[in-house]
Amino acid sequence: MKKILFILLLSSLMFASCSKKAESDAGEIRFMFDAGDLRFISSSFNPIQQTMSALYGNQQAVVLLSGFNKRLPHSSFKLVTYQMQADPNYFGSKVNGELLSVETLKTDIKGNLEYEIEFGKMPSSQNKGQRIANILDHEPVKFPQ
Amino acid sequence: MKHIKRNKLLVITLLCLGLSFVVLQFFNEPIAQASAKGQLRDVPAEVSFILERSCYNCHSNTQQLSFFDKLAPISWIVNKDIRRAREVMNFSEWDKLSDAERKGKFYAIFNMVRAGKMPLPSYALTHPVSKLSENEIETIKQFASSLSEKDAFIPLHTVADTTQAFRTQQIFTPPRAAIAEVPVSPNGIIYNAEFKSWKVIGMSTLIDNSIRIIYGNEIAVKAIAEENFHPWPDGSAIAKAVFKQTRKASGEIVPGDFLNMQYMVKDNTNYSGTEGWGFAKFNGQELKPTGKTALFAQQSCISCHRQLASSTGFLFNVPPKVNSKQLIENYLKTLQNEKDTIYTATK
Numbered sequence: 001m002k003k004i005l006f007i008l009l010l011s012s013l014m015f016a017s018c019s020k021k022a023e024s025d026a027g028e029i030r031f032m033f034d035a036g037d038l039r040f041i042s043s044s045f046n047p048i049q050q051t052m053s054a055l056y057g058n059q060q061a062v063v064l065l066s067g068f069n070k071r072l073p074h075s076s077f078k079l080v081t082y083q084m085q086a087d088p089n090y091f092g093s094k095v096n097g098e099l100l101s102v103e104t105l106k107t108d109i110k111g112n113l114e115y116e117i118e119f120g121k122m123p124s125s126q127n128k129g130q131r132i133a134n135i136l137d138h139e140p141v142k143f144p145q
Numbered sequence: 146m147k148h149i150k151r152n153k154l155l156v157i158t159l160l161c162l163g164l165s166f167v168v169l170q171f172f173n174e175p176i177a178q179a180s181a182k183g184q185l186r187d188v189p190a191e192v193s194f195i196l197e198r199s200c201y202n203c204h205s206n207t208q209q210l211s212f213f214d215k216l217a218p219i220s221w222i223v224n225k226d227i228r229r230a231r232e233v234m235n236f237s238e239w240d241k242l243s244d245a246e247r248k249g250k251f252y253a254i255f256n257m258v259r260a261g262k263m264p265l266p267s268y269a270l271t272h273p274v275s276k277l278s279e280n281e282i283e284t285i286k287q288f289a290s291s292l293s294e295k296d297a298f299i300p301l302h303t304v305a306d307t308t309q310a311f312r313t314q315q316i317f318t319p320p321r322a323a324i325a326e327v328p329v330s331p332n333g334i335i336y337n338a339e340f341k342s343w344k345v346i347g348m349s350t351l352i353d354n355s356i357r358i359i360y361g362n363e364i365a366v367k368a369i370a371e372e373n374f375h376p377w378p379d380g381s382a383i384a385k386a387v388f389k390q391t392r393k394a395s396g397e398i399v400p401g402d403f404l405n406m407q408y409m410v411k412d413n414t415n416y417s418g419t420e421g422w423g424f425a426k427f428n429g430q431e432l433k434p435t436g437k438t439a440l441f442a443q444q445s446c447i448s449c450h451r452q453l454a455s456s457t458g459f460l461f462n463v464p465p466k467v468n469s470k471q472l473i474e475n476y477l478k479t480l481q482n483e484k485d486t487i488y489t490a491t492k
Binding site: 027029030042043090096102134144 | 372457
């Protein structure tokens, strides 16, 4: 009887330690994008690709979006794209999930555009020019005055 | 001899207990009742029937309580539950709700039953007739979904006719006092325009075709990063800016008109009745506060947060744990190395 109890105890301990290991191996974390000095400009989602994006930028970037000066130097954008997923807590709600890409767009001192992928990949269906156009097509969200 | 003494002691104890029970009944105030209403306005009979059977015993002005439910001290618990239930959802007063409120309530009802939070498991245990079958939950889902059919059309996005200065001001500086007075919620929470400079902790959409941006102050962001939100530290604040969805020619959906700003601030002392969270909502361009009295949060906010978001400290929209720790760490390391290179080069 003692032997059986010992075996049961040992196997349950092994099972418990295995489950803990599986949890830590999964290594999934909550992520909040740190835009540094850039401010949130706007968000969007693509119902076909099921992605959700947030665009951040500096003051020059917001001016650039207004179309008044398309070669404004020192403007800086970051477009952060996530997988869109159902909110497990609320039916009918979708939230941003896994981080897919971080794209940057800057203008140099002469106002020339520089595009880079900081994380992930560019959507396969689009080229660099289309991605730049996509970023510049954003419009800042409008809050009450 | 000892045996007789023990029996006496038992009889005296039972008598005392019996007497206490009788005395308790003098402090037993029955809960007020009113006449029941017929079928709910704009709700199909089959849905109304399910709600009547499963929910009305708490969420209406008419209760059919058993003899035991009326006996103190059980009645105290039952009456407290009924009062709280009536506060958040009273079907006897359904007709007083606006269309938008009814729609919101129905999404909440479906979410509650889907998650198995309603009827309360403890209540369903002693009142098995209140339990809902899978088919009945599906019936409620179908009706809740049908309420958003009117919203299925998403208008085309139109480019705003605004000046460069206006756009810049919107995001980089707090708005000037164009609104004569700063709006104040009935519970004393003041509209805080500073949220636009906070970190965006998430984005979401809802079935009502709204698109939302969720901001967190430094305390809240730190709490999420450290997984320290059981409970959330006092001073944590979350602002959710809600916009109408509009569709661009490319098919992407972007924020249109501003609808409201929803605000939650953690203050265990002042908001102990709502799990330590103070709620406020400011609507439309005038930022008109929601609620006629300070009780509005008990009546319309906390119920869903309490039942459906308890795992994240009663707050929805905490970023889900879906990102690979290794990938994110590598990304952040690369960024740091780039910054260090730039710093060294400019030194």
